Amino acid sequence: MPKKRSGGGLTTTQQAAKFLGVAALSGAVLAGIALPAAGALGLAAKGTVEGFDEIPSNLKTPPLSQRTTILDNEGGAIATVYSRDRTVVPLKNISPYMQDAIVAIEDSRFYEHGAIDLKGILRAMNRNVQEGGAAQGASTLTQQYVKNVFVEEAGDDPEKVAEATQQTIGRKVRELKYAIQVEEELGKKKILENYLNITFFGQQAYGVEAASQRYFSKHAKDLKLEEAAMLAGLVQSPTRYDPVNDAEEATKRRNTVLTRMAAVGSISQGEADKAIATPIKLKVSKPKNGCITAVSGAGFFCDYVRKTILSDTAFGKTAEDRTKLWNLGGLTIRTTLSPRAQQAANEAATSKVNKDDKVAASVVQVEPGTGKILSMGQSRPYGLDQTQHETVLNLAVSNELGGSTYGFQVGSTFKPITAAAALEKGIDPAQSYSSDWKISVPMNSYRNCAGSPVGSGNWDLQNELESEKGAYDMTSALGKSINTYFAKLEQQAGLCETVTMAKKLGYERGDGKPLSDNHPSITLGGTESTPLGMASTYAAFANRGTFCTPIAIEAIKDANGKKVDVPKSSCSRAMSEKTADTINQMLKGVVEDGTGTQAGLMDRDNAGKTGTTNDRVDAWFVGYTPNLSTAVWVGADVGKKVPMYNITIGGQYYDKVCGGCLPGPIWKTAMTGALSASETPSFNPISVPRAKEKEKDKGRGDNNGGGGNEDSDADPIGGITIPPGFIGGNNGGGNDGGRNGRNGP
Structure with a gap:
């Protein structure tokens, strides 16, 4: 049994002080705290001893810094992070x-x-x-x-x-x-x-x-x-x-x-x-600290969780408070990451793009109706070794949360947002516009939310091919990604209404700046966003018009097992169910016989949209089923933009990269791996009105839009010839996105 302590009484201290040759201590000090053996500490100076009384009597013992464990949505450990192990x-x-x-x-x-x-x-x-x-x-x-x-x-x-x-x-x-x-x-x-x-x-x-x-x-x-x-x-x-x-x-x-x-x-x-006599027998476990050690290729997601805690005021009013929480650790963080979806995203991101290619691929998946981020995958591995083409730049997210400076122009993946704004304004999907493949639109025909014209002069834009001219309705224009149609649709729907719809759908710039209502080129994807932002936006279509903010954290417990409040997904209606159902039906046509046929899933309802930007420096496919939304982006991640013409990516040569021919197959791999064969919900069925001349067309036709695919023959649609071998029309805001993006037309 341990012996009881003797306690430093007055007599003992005085005797010790006398023995050690120290000046007598004040009675107040001795009576209050029984200072023992003062002389041994060199307290010969009276002032020093008197100063003893002035020291605060309560030792502030900080909580001990511990490991934080980050878990997936099944409770499996993704990574451990700590400032003190x-x-x-x-x-x-x-x-x-x-x-x-x-x-x-x-x-x-x-x-x-x-x-x-x-x-x-x-x-x-x-x-x-x-x-x-x-x-x-x-x-x-x-x-x-x-x-x-x-x-x-x-x-x-x-x-x-x-x-x-x-x-x-x-x-x-x-x-x-x-x-x-x-x-x-x-x-x-x-x-x-x-x-x-x-x-x-x-x-x-x-x-x-x-x-x-x-x-x-x-x-x-x-x-x-x-x-x-x-x-x-x-x-x-x-x-x-x-x-x-x-x-x-x-x-x-x-x-x-x-x-x-x-x-x-x-x-x-x-x-x-x-x-x-027993030799030391070690069994050393090497320390595994930080997102760089994350399992299942979840380093980017892990880092997103870290940056979320460090930036969200829900975890502390000041940056100092949030940093203190993270460094203190001892947290158990249960995230939204799905092991199955993460594996699928990793496999998809590396299936068509190698880690040492000039360009990189990003894959991110979001669950409609909950905002839960299920995966984040990239073609370049997470890490600091540049000789192994590693990076810590998270291509899926905004600059504030570890992404690129601006994000990436989204090309024609923005067009469904314009379509939604038009439908909400009462414009019929059968609305048809006829134009040449090149048009010049007066800038003063677009007005911002203050009601002012956004500029003078004309906005010059064109479609991908000279053959893309004539009349299109909303379904066929989405299917073939017709720039001229959406410039005119934005005129009728309103630039302000289009930007407002984008905001309702959570569309945000990658650099965190406010979304401008002064650039009509937004309808062709001239404003940068992120793969996570696009996956979340399209998840609202899948969720029949209700947008839910993306979240990565489900629950947190501190070192004592006490729950820490975490921000929940905030859901709000962005459009009517009918509008969303109509968009879903029209975007089904994109994957069935439009620009995204190489992405189509054969065993379930699915919809999506291709996108490329000027000079094909960014290529996209964003699509969804009723229960999963996935965005895929391919482009240059560092340094100068890389025009994706006459380029070898993932060991395959492309004369020109398009949203349907590279991001599309990546999307298909990610979706196939993430989705369960037993869960095949359907979109709400709806009949989408078509332009009369299109209804009469029996060529490539259908109620889901024209277009062409890699194996198509030259079929006339409404007086327009689809060239043999044509892959996916414009696939994006191509011929104006890069030129008219950040600064507008």
Whole structure:
């Protein structure tokens, strides 16, 4: 049984002070806190002793920084992150050998003295005198614990750490007063528990549980005698006695601990001799810290979770508060990541684009109706080794959350938003416009939300092919991605209405700036956004017109198991169900016999839209089923934009990349892998009116739009000839997106 502490009474202190030749201490100090052995700390100056009373009496013990574990939506670990690799455990979960070893080597009279060990101080002073003044410490475990609290509170601030560890009278005085408080309030067992959880054991391991895992790959409660002695020996100098780098020094130090344990009666001499004869047997677990170690290729998603916590005011009013929460750790974060969807996204992103290609691919998936982000995959692996083409740039998200500076122009994937705005205004989907393949539109025919013309002069734009001229209705214009049609539709629907619809659908710029209502080219995808933004926008179509903000975090518990409030997805109606059903029906035509035939899923209802930008520097396919929305982007991720003409990507040559021929197949792979064969919900059926001349056409025709595909013959549709071998019309805002994007026409 541990012996009861003696407590530092007035008489003892006065005797100690007199013995040590120190000026008499004030009665107030002695009566209030019973300052023991003041002279041993060099408190000969009266002012210093009086200053003792002025030190705050309550030690602010910060919560210990621990590991944070990030889980997928099935409870599997994605990654662990920490600023301190530590897992706090109660004393009952620490081997008795470990408890005895640390007491024996660091403070063998721990259970006998108070906050200060007077005998130890006198012994140290005597030895210092005998050895010519060499400094020998006499800090108790309690004092060491207090010092470690100072260091923990300093965090990673070098100046604060230096202040917490400097060998000055002032620090020792503070340490002493707080040690007295800790002794009075916590008691020996709790002090020992706290000490073993806060102490640094080398190899990035803080606390005995992390140290036990690091060196022996076992829990602290399972430590054997010789293992506990080795860990106890590390405390004095974790670098010098590191068993990984110097087994000989570590063995000597371990044996010193074992000898000391026998000397103080913690173990028998026979036990010590047997343990001394046992070689150190390590089973080292290398530290796995941060998103760079995330499993299942989920590094980008993991980093998105981190940046969400660091940027969202739901996790702290200030950046400092949020950083403190993250660095403190000890969190268990359950995310929305689906292991199945993530695997599918990874496979899809790398199926057509190699990590060392000039361009990269991004795949992100969102669940309609919940906003849950199910996956984030990229063709380049997550990491810092550029020689292996690794990157930490998350191509799926905004700049604020780790993405590119601006995001990427979305090309014709924006056109369904214009169509939705038109339908909400009452424009019939059978609305037909006739034009040449090139047109010039007066800028003053577009007005912003203030009612002002957005410019003077004309906006010149064109379709992909000279053959793309004549009359189109909304369905066929979506199917073939006709630029001229959507420029005119935006005129009739209204630029302000189009931008307003985009905002309702969560469409945001990748650089975080407000969406402008002064650029008509937005209808052709001239304004940058992100793959996550597009997947979320299209999820609203799948959800019959209700947009839900994307979320990556479902629940968080702190180190004590208490729930931390997390932001929920906010859902709001962006359009009527009828409008969404009509969009779904028209976009089904894109994958059935429009520009996206190479993306179409044969076993379920699906819809989507292709997109490319000027000079084909960005290529997209965004599509969905009723229960999954996926956006795929391909383009240059760093440096200059890469026109995707006459280019080899993923080992395949393309004379020109289009949204249907590269992002489309990637999308199909991602969707096929993520979706369960047993879940095949359907879109709400609706009859979409068509232009009369189209209804009469029996060529390529249908109620879902014209178009052409790679295997099509030259079929006349409404007087327009589709050239053989034509893949996917314009596929985007191609001929104006890049030119008229950021600055408008």
